[in-house]
Amino acid sequence: MNDARSTENRIKEVALELFATKGFAGTGIREIAQGAKLTTASLYHYVRNKDELLFKMLEETIGGLLSGGLSIIRTVSRPEEQLACLVQFHVQVHAFKKRESAVLDVELRRLKTSAREQVFRLADSYEDIWRTVIEEGVASGIFNDVDPRDARLALINMCTGVNIWYSSTGKITPQEYGLRFTKLAFAMLNARRAGRPCRVETLELPDPSWITALALDPPPVMG
Amino acid sequence: MNDARSTENRIKEVALELFATKGFAGTGIREIAQGAKLTTASLYHYVRNKDELLFKMLEETIGGLLSGGLSIIRTVSRPEEQLACLVQFHVQVHAFKKRESAVLDVELRRLKTSAREQVFRLADSYEDIWRTVIEEGVASGIFNDVDPRDARLALINMCTGVNIWYSSTGKITPQEYGLRFTKLAFAMLNARRAGRPCRVETLELPDPSWITALALDPPPVMG
DNA sequence: GTCTATATTTGGATAGAC
DNA sequence: GTCTATCCAAATATAGAC
Numbered sequence: 001m002n003d004a005r006s007t008e009n010r011i012k013e014v015a016l017e018l019f020a021t022k023g024f025a026g027t028g029i030r031e032i033a034q035g036a037k038l039t040t041a042s043l044y045h046y047v048r049n050k051d052e053l054l055f056k057m058l059e060e061t062i063g064g065l066l067s068g069g070l071s072i073i074r075t076v077s078r079p080e081e082q083l084a085c086l087v088q089f090h091v092q093v094h095a096f097k098k099r100e101s102a103v104l105d106v107e108l109r110r111l112k113t114s115a116r117e118q119v120f121r122l123a124d125s126y127e128d129i130w131r132t133v134i135e136e137g138v139a140s141g142i143f144n145d146v147d148p149r150d151a152r153l154a155l156i157n158m159c160t161g162v163n164i165w166y167s168s169t170g171k172i173t174p175q176e177y178g179l180r181f182t183k184l185a186f187a188m189l190n191a192r193r194a195g196r197p198c199r200v201e202t203l204e205l206p207d208p209s210w211i212t213a214l215a216l217d218p219p220p221v222m223g
Numbered sequence: 224m225n226d227a228r229s230t231e232n233r234i235k236e237v238a239l240e241l242f243a244t245k246g247f248a249g250t251g252i253r254e255i256a257q258g259a260k261l262t263t264a265s266l267y268h269y270v271r272n273k274d275e276l277l278f279k280m281l282e283e284t285i286g287g288l289l290s291g292g293l294s295i296i297r298t299v300s301r302p303e304e305q306l307a308c309l310v311q312f313h314v315q316v317h318a319f320k321k322r323e324s325a326v327l328d329v330e331l332r333r334l335k336t337s338a339r340e341q342v343f344r345l346a347d348s349y350e351d352i353w354r355t356v357i358e359e360g361v362a363s364g365i366f367n368d369v370d371p372r373d374a375r376l377a378l379i380n381m382c383t384g385v386n387i388w389y390s391s392t393g394k395i396t397p398q399e400y401g402l403r404f405t406k407l408a409f410a411m412l413n414a415r416r417a418g419r420p421c422r423v424e425t426l427e428l429p430d431p432s433w434i435t436a437l438a439l440d441p442p443p444v445m446g
Numbered sequence: 447g448t449c450t451a452t453a454t455t456t457g458g459a460t461a462g463a464c
Numbered sequence: 465g466t467c468t469a470t471c472c473a474a475a476t477a478t479a480g481a482c
Binding site for chain 2: 024146165177
């Protein structure tokens with residue numbers, strides 16, 4: 001942990017805070033430098049330009065979602081349990097990493113074409129996980145009376161929305177919201193096994209702290 | 224429709240398009256003027272400043288949602304039918320008025336405090352409509368096994384999300400998505416009457432074109 | 447790795463003529 | 465109602481010394 005490393009982290013932290021509160025276009029390179037206690041000239045020693053700063057930030061955020069999702073479907077096998085984990089995970093990421101998620105959702109479109117396409121590819125891979133899980137659940141009769149695409153879009157956006165209204169000063173934890181939204185998801189999907197509604201409490205789910213760890217500190221994408 | 228009126232409309236249209244594609248902070252006053260075939264000096268004859276342009280845009284959009292929602296609860300009486308209309312309406316607005324809705328969702332936070340609070344008040348009134356309908360449905364046993372606040376937040380964000388993925392070049396109409404999402408909402412809320420699940424087809428709903436008219440051309444807020 | 451100094455462009459906004 | 469001309473602050477980014 002030399003000086004360069006902590007300076008880099010300071011820059012990333014300041015840029016994240018500013019992009020989240022003032023938006024990418026509304027944030028000046030001067031502000032970032034000032035917040036990181038640097039001149040703009042020094043800042044450019046670490047960063048090629050403002051676009052690259054945003055790109056790396058978004059790549060890391062969506063990369064974390066993707067690697068977490070991949071870990072889940074590798075670890076958990078049944079569709080209803082995979083979906084429960086995906087909802088828990090997505091909700092927790094959008095609550096715990098409020099700033100990162102907000103920047104991803106809002107500022108992705110500000111990237112220039114080639115960078116945007118790179119991030120889109122990762123986002124598509126992440127959505128593919130949801131697609132597969134939901135389609136397999138429908139195919140095996142666990143999820144019922146829904147169009148898989150509609151369900152996927154509705155569920156992802158409902159869970160992403162947590163980012164907007166979640167407050168860390170409230171009394172309800174991200175884990176608790178994850179549980180509640182899993183129940184809402186099961187109701188929406190008419191989740192059933194052996195003719196009876198799936199109850200989250202009776203599923204064989206991994207230790208809840210495992211998902212929280214995934215949300216807070218995702219493994220590398222190629223792990 | 225004199226020249227002044229059409230110039231005003233041109234400015235609003237150009238600003239809407241630019242704010243939707245490049246964001247508020249990413250749009251220059253020069254671009255707006257150029258798009259409206261004016262010099263910047265002429266533009267300032269119509270607009271006090273850039274902030275005011277955004278404020279009026281957002282106020283109109285949220286005002287349309289609010290007045291539409293009020294029309295619905297005035298016209299329709301049962302909670303399950305009110306909710307069906309709210310979902311239909313919200314989905315249609317976010318599909319038909321894609322640019323307006325996107326600017327509302329993304330750029331609201333760019334307003335300065337006092338203007339933002341004004342818009343927030345309208346948004347809160349709109350959310351209150353959803354709150355009341357869901358709470359009444361739960362209280363009268365039509366909606367079951369859900370926390371009203373969770374359900375409201377999940378539903379609104381799920382319907383708002385239509386704005387992100389809806390494409391007017393697809394084959395599925397906003398009305399059709401509204402219907403599908405109403406069914407998802409009923410499933411999520413365990414909507415029941417006389418012990419049996421509510422089916423959208425058997426509800427006594429207003430003419431579908433009435434809701435589309437509300438979405439496309441909302442009545443004045445004080446109407 | 448950090449600085450001073452600066453190049454260059456673009457930003458929002460206005461004065462005042464017509 | 466529209467223009468020319470302009471002010472001034474802020475933007476991104478770089479050159480070159482230390």
